[in-house]
Amino acid sequence: MKTLAIYSMKGGVGKTATSVNLAYWAARSGLKTLLIDLDPQGASSFYFRIKPAKKNWGKRFFKAYENLLKQIKASDYEHLDIIPAHLSFRNFDVILDGLNKRKGRLRKILKGMKKEYDLVILDCPPSIGHLSEAVFTAADQLLVPVIPTTLSERTFEQLLDFFREEDYSKKKILAFFSLVQNQKSMHKNTQESLRSKHSLFLKSVIPFSADVENMGEHRAPVDQFARNKPANKAYYELWKEVARKLK
Template sequence: MKIVACYSNKGGVGKTATSVNIAHGLAKTGKRVLLCDLDPQGASGFYFRVKPSKKLTEDRFFTDVKRFTDAIRGSDFENLDILPANMAFRDFDVFLSRMKNSRSRLKKALASVDGDYDVILLDCPPNISVLSESVFKTADAILVPVIPTTLSERTFEQLLEFFAERDLPKKKILGFFSMVQGTKKLHAETAAAMRAAHPKRILDISVPFATDIEKMGVHRAPVAAFAPGSPAVAAYDALCGALAGRL
């Protein structure tokens, strides 16, 4: 079982859209996938029309195997299950900060479904916290969507610095460009500069700024389910292929 996190320390970069479409894309290839939503807003579950279990509180998530597994829901897509978030997840950091070996708690919780899935995909909240450190330690790969702008470039650099300061393996980080607009000169220049500066950390894949991605909220489904010919689907499929190769 491989654990993949979709993470960004900056909000509004397409993190949840990536999580949903990558989970669906991997499931299409025959992988057994669990999409685990760690963001209390619960957007991933919303896109899959899945209601959260209110009984899975922040403490039960890490300590109660039965509650954890009972909270998993099936989706409308073969090979794809969802563990939806609820508002209790906002207290993850408070709970983890009180526990010994907090950075290993997430891995222990996910071990309860080892053997049931080929890939667990974590949709993470956009901050650097105790939970984030646990994600960094647990994940085999960390997908980081980056809008090719100056501010997003800065936050990506901050993430790399955090990994260096904590002696975390930067090889886990797989950045890619998200919400790219081909008509914007700044996007092209920033993307080229970042690829040159971080050739091993930035994948040569760009997800376009697309209306079809915005329509996911209307259709409550991955893009491939309602617009299979969209350029966004091709980009997400390429991202799935690159991720599978790295894993």
């Protein structure tokens, strides 16, 4: 089982849109996938219409973990389950709070699911704190959406600095350009500049697209309502590239 966290300390960069579409493609490719919505606003849960889970989990591990498992819900898609936000967030807070070695606790909890799932995707809220550090420890890969503007460049460098200072492995970080508008020279220049400085940028790029915005209206991944559109192809390519890195 692999854990992929979609993370940025910046808000509104496309973390949730990416989590939802990648979770969808992962499940489509046959991986048993669990999407955990850590965002207190619960956007990921909103995009998938959630049905009650059919899974019957036994009494394992400690209570908080048990409670978390009980919250697993089936989605409309085969191989894809979800832990909705308001539930998981409250529980993770409880799990991570007041415990020693809490940084490693989330990792341990997720490892307990390895028989049931091939991939866990964490849709993270935009912050840096206890929860993020637990995420940095738990994730095999951190996928960071970066909007190619000067401001995002600085935020991205801050994340790299934090990893260096706190001794997290930089190898965990994968980045990609999100909400890209290539007609803007700032977007083009920033992509060039960041690619020349850092080798951890993926080739795939997610364009700015009304089809992604429309996920809210359709409450579904892009493939379900805009199959032949560039944004859908872009998410599929991103998934394939990420899947290769997760191996």
